[in-house]
Amino acid sequence: MNAPISPPPETRYTVLDAPRRGIRDVLMRWEVILVILLAATTVVNTMVSPYFLDVFNLADATFNFSEKAIIALAMALLILVRQIDLSVAAIVALAAMGIGYAAEAGFGPGALFAVGIGIGLACGVFNGLLVTGAGLPAIVVTIGTMSLFRGLTQVVLGDQAKTKYPQEFLDLGQSYFIKMKETGISWLFVPPVPLSFLIFLVLAVLFGIVLHKTATGRKLFAIGSNPIAARFSGIPVDRLTFLLFMVSGILSGLAAALLTARLGSMRSNIAIGWELDIVTMVILGGVSIAGGVGSILGVVLAVFVLGLVTFGMSLNNIPGQVVSVYIGALLIAVIAIPRIVDRLGLRKPAG
């Protein structure tokens, strides 16, 4: 729109392949801010509690966030394309109930995981159909299906609990999948890794590659940035969105299986309120709620920051809801501080 003050004529027609990056651009990257937060959390926790840096304690800490983190990967992609799935926790409940009944019927661990994933998939398809097929806003649809899925769980289960599971299934959720192995050198060892955390790491790598290295990932960024232009460019917007809702359902079902195996029991209020924790992970991870911006690395770092904060505070016997004060404040602060910096004119406004 506006004429630059003095266009340097010699550089005007030379177009570089990539911008020259200043140190400031690197430092202001979201992931760097998260790494600093992560380091700060570790340092503070180590100073406050001698038990924090214990390998087994850290491994146990991953139990508490891995299931949510798995769902957060799917949520990150959904938010990236301007959608949201608030029904994930309710899908976990419905799938966990299915697993409970299947376990009573005598199914083995493999079949129980399949039941969980299958129910999750069905729920994801239902969400996807309503959002892409009928063209409804995702936030309202998934508030509705959240009530519907958890409501169905309540109708079927009432105030009962499901507590009968095969031992092999419980072992998958409760013991380390990779056992601790010492090599004799004190700093070199194979750490103990629970199954849920391992699955999260593998999925995170997979999602990272798909989002940042493949054509599908590029299409997701395009949809999130401008869905109409994406459609005009031949990108199957509805099909991809539908697929993401399916993925969200599948991962919720998987998380349900892992969670049930870990807890060894389920009630209709299982995983209640998780949807908000998961959305917090994704937003803290730098995925823009307006779509088109975000990275899997950011989400993974945010998962670690939140996990370690929660773990460190629980070591100090701070109740969960007080931890949530810190997490809520953190979420607001990381979003607000860059904007306050902009307001104060310390950084040039973007655009």
Next chain:
Amino acid sequence: MSEPILTLTGVSKTFPGVRALQNVSLALRPGSVTALIGENGAGKSTIVKILTGIYTPTEGEIRVAGEPKSFASPRDAWAAGIAAIHQETVMFDELSVAENIFMGHMPVGAGRLVDWSEMRAKAAALLKRIDAEIPPEFKLKRLSVAQKHLVEIARALSHEAQVVIMDEPTAALSANEIDDLFRIVAQLKAEGRAVVFISHKFDEIFRIADDFVCLRDGDKVGEGPLSDVTEPQLVRMMVGRPVDQVFPKRDVPIGGVALSVRDLSNATEFADVSFDLRKGEILGLYGLVGAGRTEAMQGLFGITPLTRGSVTLEGKPLSIRSPADAIHAGISYVPEDRQEQGAVLSLGIRENVTLANLVKHVRGLFLSRPSEQDETRRLGRRLAVKAANWEQRLGELSGGNQQKVVIAKWLATRPKVIILDEPTKGIDIGSKAAVHDFIGELAGDGLAVILISSELPEVMGLADRILVMKEGRVVDEFQRGKWSAEAIVGAATGARKEAA
């Protein structure tokens, strides 16, 4: 001459890093129409925004009836008697006509509560003054674009505005509606108001305006009575250089039939659209805005579902259900609405250029960045895209350069047929010439080109053949050399048939 009602003296506006307006002075006299002309980005919108209190000038003085004023908000501008009719109707679809007129200054009665009956009565009176009997309680979404413009005019009158600014009010109007609008402008003038009229169409400017002010790159480069200048002089003033030949028609050998379209129809927008298109041919598609040209071409491209019709490309029948099918078959469509449908503004140039043909850059499972960079460099240079680097976000480029990137995206799909929908709408004259030149080049390369344009000189300058659409149907066809502007416009408006 009467005293000026509004003067700007030495007004400048600077944004961080950008100078939008430099030391501009102008004076508006009551009972006169002043045309504000200049290319896109010359500073016209900045002046409008300063006059309406959206921007505050960095330097300079505004005087209304001799009194110095400063506008902190649109309210202050209204209070000073300045109102604007904006380029795109900025109004409230879900609210009533009366509320649209009085939003921001609704009449209030006892207890500062809104007096609805008075508001409706006042709205009805205002609408009656401009001969527009639209019921004030109607929701705005029920009105046509032209009727919405009338509501905006009524809104300007509701402020008892002495200065009415019209920012490209005719862009979306048909010829008859423009006539009606001009009658209102004349009426405003007769009532002693000052009108600022912004338009890209010189015929309108010469028809309605008394004076002109010409801007270029934020500077005022000319002003005076319109009777003293000619159109070429104005163009030279705007561009800063003489425009030799705006539409150089190339001599291109025309080949065999590339695309054959029969009976393209959908339920409500277009019907029985049939034509053949040859290699190297540029087919102009002309009609009034809303004649169904865009809709028919979007149907061909798989955006809107068809109820009937067949498409054959190089002898092969096609079944196009989505844009992906069309792209795969070798048809490209450069959409009319660049910001909404063409460009992904928050992605970089490279990501935009390769977006419609990502398959080509996949090596194994992954996208190959070097391959993308090669393509971007090649097409970017061919279209002379001006940017700092190929990763620059599209939102940071000028409109003309954005359009070049969008065209590059569509060329990257290696199309056999390319449909260009209003490719030069809203871009500056320099980029426009480059795009015109490039369209000729495409035809020279053997592509079949369909050019939708509402600018008759553009279609007549570039096309080999012109189809005219009206009310969703093709009503006439003209061959190069055997056409006249009057005949084409006549077919588009239906005037000729009425005369016959």
Next chain:
Amino acid sequence: MAGRAIKTRRLIVAPPPLTPSLKGEGDSEALTPPSPLWGGVRGWGYVIAEADPASGQRRMRNVLNYRELGLALVLIVGVGVIGAYQPVFLEWRNIGDILTETSVLFMMALAQMVVILTRGIDLSVAANLALSGMLAALVSQYYPDTPLVLMILTAILSGLVLGMINGALIAFLGIPPIVMTLGTLAVYRGLIIIIAKGDQVNASEMGVTFQAFPKMALLGLTTPVWIAILVSILFWVFLNLTRAGRGLYAVGGNPVAARYCGIDQSRQELLAYSISGAVAGLCGYLWVARYGVAYSEIANGYELTVIAACVIGGVSIGGGVGTVAGTLLGALFLGIVMTALPVLQITPFWQMAISGAVILAAVVINARAEKRPDKLILPEARRLGRDTRMLRRARA
């Protein structure tokens, strides 16, 4: 594309629809051909015959639009059917109970609507309600001599401040509402534990008048119902008869246009979240006093019920659309579902599933009503007006 309408040689204004239809306002079409009834050509279009503004039809439409009429109809039929099975449901006492149970939802839904009108959302309302309720309960526990009015004011003020924090950061820093209120939802809930030192306040610890006030009745209705009625009237007056209220619709309907009209979007947003907060505070007192207990889990997840009431009531999540009557009906709908289940001897576990299904049904209906009409370019399509399904079928 969006703003582009069909050009005709003459501009035509359609008569208002003669028969109400449940599909919604947008059903009449600007391009319906004129009938002699509606006058002839003059200047800029067809002149509308002077519509009598006081006609019964028009007055009815001022109160309820077609959507709301539909919802009201569903409610009446539903209540009738339930009453046929269980006549006790239609007894005055039961109706009073339903209204009392729903009174908080009425107010919370109206407050949420005001926020959604500005294209926002307030997920922190239930946490705000619980925190403000806790504050009021603590005042009652430790300063039992405080006059009741001051205790209620404490809750309202606390809610107002919490709402203003949301509003200020959303309006002045541009933080997305969903992110901001998600954050404060966690913060406010946690603060309850901190200020109450992990404890809860029980009925025995609260003052007597503190608890008695919501149980008092006047003309057969309890005080919460009277407060809800008063609040509803205030909302109606605010949204329909004040410039600021109409400004909320403007900001949500078209933020750019609102700015051009001199409406300060930031101020409107701050106002909306402040209202939402203050109402949550008031409801916090009512909740705690009525149920006789204050702890950190009060009204957990209630924010979603509140949003559901808005959606059912026809408030568009896209902003700028929503009415007081619709929202009240939406809240009433949920209230009736919740209270009807025990009467019909259905386990209350059905409650959530039913509200889920109802929300989904409501979104589908809303979407149908808001669907952008076909572009009518072909003359034959224009003659048929908006009902182009026939034409599509004929052509297919």
